[in-house]
Amino acid sequence: MKIGWIGLGNMGIPMASNLLAAGYEVQVWNRTPEKAEPLISLGATYVDTIDKLVANSDVIFTMVSDDEAVKAIYTGSNGLLSANVQGKLAVDMSTISPETSRFLAESCKSAGLRFLDAPVSGSVGPAKEGKLVIMVGGDEQDFEQAKPLLGKLGKIALHLGENGAGTSAKLAINLLLGITVQGVAETLLFARSMDISAEQMLTIISESAVGTPLIRGKAASILADDYPAAFALKHMTKDLRLAREAGVSSPLAESAAASYRAALEEGMGDLDLMAILRFLGQK
Numbered sequence: 001m002k003i004g005w006i007g008l009g010n011m012g013i014p015m016a017s018n019l020l021a022a023g024y025e026v027q028v029w030n031r032t033p034e035k036a037e038p039l040i041s042l043g044a045t046y047v048d049t050i051d052k053l054v055a056n057s058d059v060i061f062t063m064v065s066d067d068e069a070v071k072a073i074y075t076g077s078n079g080l081l082s083a084n085v086q087g088k089l090a091v092d093m094s095t096i097s098p099e100t101s102r103f104l105a106e107s108c109k110s111a112g113l114r115f116l117d118a119p120v121s122g123s124v125g126p127a128k129e130g131k132l133v134i135m136v137g138g139d140e141q142d143f144e145q146a147k148p149l150l151g152k153l154g155k156i157a158l159h160l161g162e163n164g165a166g167t168s169a170k171l172a173i174n175l176l177l178g179i180t181v182q183g184v185a186e187t188l189l190f191a192r193s194m195d196i197s198a199e200q201m202l203t204i205i206s207e208s209a210v211g212t213p214l215i216r217g218k219a220a221s222i223l224a225d226d227y228p229a230a231f232a233l234k235h236m237t238k239d240l241r242l243a244r245e246a247g248v249s250s251p252l253a254e255s256a257a258a259s260y261r262a263a264l265e266e267g268m269g270d271l272d273l274m275a276i277l278r279f280l281g282q283k
Contacts, residue, residue, distance in 0.1 A: 003027070003149070004057030006050065006073055006080075007064040007094070008035040010229070011120070014128040015063065015093070015153050017042055022152045029053045051083035059149060063093045066238060067100045074104050085113035091146055093134075095119045095174070095235070097242045098164035101137065105163035114142045117163055119170035120154060121177075123230040125217070131155040135173075137165035171246055174239040177214070178256045178273070181236075184215055185277035188222065192281075198222055218274045227275040234269030236260050 001024065005016040008030040016039055020026050026044045028036050029052075036046045047053045050073070054060060060080065064070050070092060074080045080090065090113055092104065101117035108115035116138035126132050132154035136143050143159045150157035160169055184205070191201040202219050205211050221227050240257040263269075263279035271278075 001058040001149070002056060004029070004053040004060040005039075005044075006030070006053065006060065006062045008032075008039070009063070009065065010124050011093075011127050012063040013038055014124065015132075016044065016061075017128075018130045018152050019149065020044055024149070024152075027053050027056055050078060050080055054080060054083040054085055054088065057088065059089045059091060059146065061091050061093060065094070065235070067096045067242075070094045070096055070104065071100065075107055081107060081111045081113065085111050087112065087114075089114045089116070089142055089145060091116045091118050091149075093118050093120055095170050095239055095242075096167055098167045098171070098246060101167045102164045105138065114139065115163065116142055116146060117166040118146070118150065118157070119166055121170065121173045122154075125230065126155075127153075133173075134158070135160055135166040135169040137161055137163045137167065168246070171239060171243040171248075174236065175243050175248060175253055175256075177231075178236050178240050178260060179252045180212075180214065181218075181273050182256050182259055182276055182280075184218070185274070185280050188277060189281055218272075221272060221274055222277060225278065227272040227278070229270060229272045231273050232269065233260060233271050233273045233275055234264055236273040237264045237269070 003019055003024050003026045005026055005028045016026055020042045027047050028039055028044050029047055029050055030036055040046055062073055105115045116136055118134050118136045120132040120134050122132040130153055134150050134154040134157040136157055136159045140159055160166060188198050188201055206216050237260040240260055263276055268275045268279055
């Protein structure tokens with residue numbers, strides 16, 4: 001299978017790299033062509049228009065930032081659906097609303113393009129290691145076609161049902177992620193107020209029943225009070241908004257959404273979501 005990849009952000013580059021490493025022929029397109037350079041050095045081919053990418057691809061992956069961006073890629077002027085997409089398969093790995101996924105699926109169906117929504121759980125580290133968790137909505141036969149490719153990107157790919165099921169599951173797991181990170185931040189701040197250091201508290205957490213790879217992975221950033229974005233706070237804010245729009249209404253969800261939104265308004269959007277600790281500590 002020949003692969004087309006659209007979207008070369010922090011996640012897209014390592015994911016496309018894994019397909020190249022597995023021996024697949026990969027063509028890439030991005031709104032900012034310079035971002036393709038690391039992949040070109042690994043053997044990818046850059047094309048300057050989406051229709052050229054479609055013409056030479058069997059499966060087209062899209063991995064962009066939000067609903068507006070993914071709609072532009074598919075339905076915008078010179079987008080995917082303006083090309084000859086008959087019989088090809090598109091796999092959207094963006095984190096967007098279930099409503100948008102279903103809209104894209106219907107739009108693709110009308111154009112003869114098969115479509116899976118397949119967002120991922122995991123940040124840059126798991127993306128580099130090919131250990132993402134991939135949640136898939138769409139036709140089961142299309143999932144089976146994509147499964148060997150998804151196996152190069154993640155440690156597990158789950159088919160969850162019709163289009164929109166993948167994005168629904170992604171919003172659910174990111175709700176837990178947002179609540180968990182805020183819970184860790186509040187725990188550390190409470191411990192600090194009683195003269196227990198962050199290092200001591202992180203050791204206690206890691207050795208306890210609530211210790212997780214997530215918390216251990218954030219420890220260095222917490223101790224250095226330095227938050228380079230593995231998963232940007234602005235994206236968590238967006239995902240919590242999408243979850244709310246999809247119908248979630250619970251005390252913890254409302255609290256987390258309000259905190260991340262306020263941190264975003266304070267200019268912390270490009271930092272890692274763990275920067276919620278810095279924000280809450282300033283209050």
